[in-house]
Amino acid sequence: MQTSARERIREKIRHVAHIAGEILYGMTVFDWVRGARRQRGEIERLFILITFGDIIGLPILPPYYTLRLLPYVVPVLNRWKRSLLRERDLTDLAELIEGVG
Numbered sequence: 001m002q003t004s005a006r007e008r009i010r011e012k013i014r015h016v017a018h019i020a021g022e023i024l025y026g027m028t029v030f031d032w033v034r035g036a037r038r039q040r041g042e043i044e045r046l047f048i049l050i051t052f053g054d055i056i057g058l059p060i061l062p063p064y065y066t067l068r069l070l071p072y073v074v075p076v077l078n079r080w081k082r083s084l085l086r087e088r089d090l091t092d093l094a095e096l097i098e099g100v101g
Contacts, residue, residue, distance in 0.1 A: 011057070048073055048080045056084070 051069050053060050055077075 044076065045083055046078055048076065049084075052077070052080075056083075 049058070050060050051066055052073060054063070054066070
């Protein structure tokens with residue numbers, strides 16, 4: 001009986017520590033991580049646009065280089081097409097304008 005009570009107390013302490021860690025993460029580095037992920041996504045979309053722009057009618061690189069990169073880009077092509085066709089509003093574009101924010 002004593003060990004199960006100790007285990008429950010330890011589990012509650014772990015749970016409280018986990019919640020406190022999540023709160024601390026949210027207060028300190030969450031915005032940095034979100035910004036880094038957003039920036040990585042934009043750079044990835046730009047890279048795919050440059051290399052595989054001929055899919056949507058914008059040829060930039062010769063096809064030889066495109067074919068060499070094809071195995072690395074195939075997993076993200078559908079996500080890339082969806083992100084290009086995604087409807088955007090002014091709040092998405094506001095961060096691209098200097099001085100707004």
